[in-house]
Each structure stands twice: as structure tokens, then as C-alpha cells.
Amino acid sequence: MKNKIAYVLAAVLFTVSFSGCTQLKAQRTEKQENVTEAVQNLDFSENEDAVHQIEFKLEYPQAMWQMIDLRYADFKNQEEFEREFYQDVEKIIEITGYKDWYKQYNPDMEYARVLIKIADMGYISVGGKCDIPSDDTVKGIFTTIYFDKNLIAVGGQVLPHELTHFLCGMSFSFSLADGLAEYCNFQVTGKSRNYSSYPTDDYLKVMEVLYQEHDEFNEEVRQEIMDSVGRAGQYYPYHDDDVKSPFWYMYSESFVTWLINNYGMENFMHLYRDGSSEADYIWLDEGGFDAVKQKWCDYCNNYEPQYDYDAFYNEHLEYRDRWQEIRS
Numbered sequence: 087m088k089n090k091i092a093y094v095l096a097a098v099l100f101t102v103s104f105s106g107c108t109q110l111k112a113q114r115t116e117k118q119e120n121v122t123e124a125v126q127n128l129d130f131s132e133n134e135d136a137v138h139q140i141e142f143k144l145e146y147p148q149a150m151w152q153m154i155d156l157r158y159a160d161f162k163n164q165e166e167f168e169r170e171f172y173q174d175v176e177k178i179i180e181i182t183g184y185k186d187w188y189k190q191y192n193p194d195m196e197y198a199r200v201l202i203k204i205a206d207m208g209y210i211s212v213g214g215k216c217d218i219p220s221d222d223t224v225k226g227i228f229t230t231i232y233f234d235k236n237l238i239a240v241g242g243q244v245l246p247h248e249l250t251h252f253l254c255g256m257s258f259s260f261s262l263a264d265g266l267a268e269y270c271n272f273q274v275t276g277k278s279r280n281y282s283s284y285p286t287d288d289y290l291k292v293m294e295v296l297y298q299e300h301d302e303f304n305e306e307v308r309q310e311i312m313d314s315v316g317r318a319g320q321y322y323p324y325h326d327d328d329v330k331s332p333f334w335y336m337y338s339e340s341f342v343t344w345l346i347n348n349y350g351m352e353n354f355m356h357l358y359r360d361g362s363s364e365a366d367y368i369w370l371d372e373g374g375f376d377a378v379k380q381k382w383c384d385y386c387n388n389y390e391p392q393y394d395y396d397a398f399y400n401e402h403l404e405y406r407d408r409w410q411e412i413r414s
């Protein structure tokens with residue numbers, strides 16, 4: 087997650103151009119319908135082994151809980167945060183099926199020591215960050231997970247995103263890594279883009295129209311971003327405050343969601359964990375990367391938004407007001 091500035095910019099444009107957009111009209115308004123049944127039907131009481139074989143030791147800077155603003159956060163104190171943390175770990179392991187995740191770090195691992203920092207991250211303009219874990223002892227690892235305090239204060243849903251980076255580790259493609267983190271974030275919280283109740287494919291259709299009206303986003307830019315999605319490379323193609331950055335996240339989530347829905351989670355995770363280049367997309371589709379990308383592009387181009395535009399706008403206004411409130 088590294089999208090706060092870009093989001094704020096997007097939010098401004100969203101507001102400015104609302105009146106000009108009438109083509110995205112609704113057939114239905116039920117929220118969270120697209121969260122998969124697999125998650126809704128999970129019975130965590132049967133899956134205790136998934137998380138309990140590794141002990142999590144959570145640590146915080148001194149006095150952090152007394153000093154941060156949790157106005158709109160869905161956890162109101164350390165205890166509630168920790169409950170959410172453990173539940174999210176279990177859910178992400180269930181969603182991805184990656185039960186032996188810890189072996190990528192240390193096959194003998196018994197614990198993970200995690201320093202949680204909810205702090206001002208404006209200096210690097212990101213919403214959250216998870217450090218690559220390092221050895222703590224022969225039986226454990228240590229990592230730090232950061233969250234932007236303002237994003238937490240306005241109720242931004244970011245914990246599952248960073249936990250996915252921690253549990254699933256890196257892939258040969260940053261686009262797949264952040265796409266999976268956003269996918270899990272939506273599956274766990276029912277929120278895309280930190281706050282929206284609508285799936286990213288619908289959100290994209292709204293944003294594309296709005297940006298076009300401000301010359302920030304045109305067909306050429308869209309093609310460039312879609313081309314970069316799913317490619318090999320362990321780097322972020324756009325700087326955080328580039329208007330293209332949030333689109334790269336959204337298209338990466340769309341791509342990963344489409345891959346999982348079409349080829350299955352097991353095959354996707356095989357590519358994610360064991361793949362080393364774009365050539366390995368052949369494991370999913372005999373046409374390889376080019377065929378996969380073409381099919382996904384066709385899906386995106388033909389996607390019919392299913393939600394009411396007014397609902398997007400009202401949701402956005404509420405979120406924008408929260409940002410203004412916590413900054414005043």
C-alpha cells in the first residue's frame with residue numbers, strides 16, 4: 087500500500103467532475119455481493135491450526151495507543167486491534183490456502199515478533215508498509231508493519247493488505263503482490279481502495295470516466311497501465327503522487343481477481359510463489375502471458391458496471407469529509 091497522496095488527488099478529481107458524469111447508472115445497489123462465498127462460509131473454529139502453530143508477539147512504540155486518533159477506526163483500542171490482527175491472519179491463510187507460509191522464512195519457525203507502528207508516514211507518502219522479515223532467533227523472525235495514522239483515523243481498511251505482504255511474501259511481480267494484497271483486503275473487509283464498498287472493477291469504471299474529463303487519464307495512459315500489470319519486476323512503476331499510481335493498484339487487483347476466478351487460487355498461488363518470470367504464466371494458460379493478458383483486457387473492456395453512480399459519490403463524500411475533519 088503506498089497510495090495516500092494519490093488517493094487524495096483522486097478524491098479531489100472525483101468531486102470536481104461528478105456533475106459531468108451520467109453514463110454510469112445502476113441496476114442494483116446491494117453492497118459486498120462480490121465477496122466470495124468461500125470467505126462468507128468460513129468456519130474458523132475448524133481451522134485453528136492455520137494460525138496457532140505460529141505464535142505472534144505484537145509490540146508497539148511506548149504510549150502509541152494513548153497518542154493516536156482512532157475516531158473512525160473499527161478497532162478502538164489495542165485489544166480490539168489484536169483480535170482483528172489474529173482473525174485477519176487466519177482469513178488470509180484460508181483464502182490463499184498458504185498454510186505453510188512460514189517455511190519461506192524459516193522452516194523451524196515457532197514465532198513471529200511484529201512491531202506495529204501507527205505513525206505519521208507523510209514523509210514517504212504511503213498508506214502502509216511491511217518490512218521484509220529478518221531473523222530474530224533461530225526459532226523466530228522479526229518484522230515491522232507501518233500504518234499511516236491519518237488513514238487509520240478516517241477508517242481506512244489497510245491491515246489485511248499489509249498482512250498479505252507479510253504472510254504471502256514477495257512474488258516475481260510486484261503487480262501480482264499488490265494485486266493479491268488488495269484482493270485479500272477486499273475479501274476480508276469488503277472494502278476496495280481502503281474504504282469503498284464496491285468492487286474494484288466498478289470503482290475503476292467510475293474513476294476512468296472522471297479522470298478523462300480532466301485530461302489526467304486517457305486511452306493511451308490506460309493502455310500503458312494495463313500493459314504493466316502482471317509483468318515481472320520487483321519495483322513500483324509509478325511514484326506515489328503520480329495520478330497513475332492508484333490505477334496501477336486497481337488494475338493489479340482486477341487482474342489478480344480475474345486470474346483467481348478463472349484459473350483457481352491453487353494455480354494462482356503456484357504462479358505467485360514458484361514463478362520466476364512471465365514465461366511461467368504458461369502454468370495457467372497454454373497461451374502464456376500474452377493470451378492471459380488479452381483475455382483479461384477483453385474482460386475489462388466489456389465490463390458493465392453494476393452499481394449506482396450516486397452511491398459511489400455519496401460514499402466518497404463521507405470519506406472526504408472525514409479527511410477534512412481529522413486535519414482541521
Ligand SMILES: [Zn+2]
Pocket residue numbers: 087088247251264267
Ligand atoms: Zn502493498
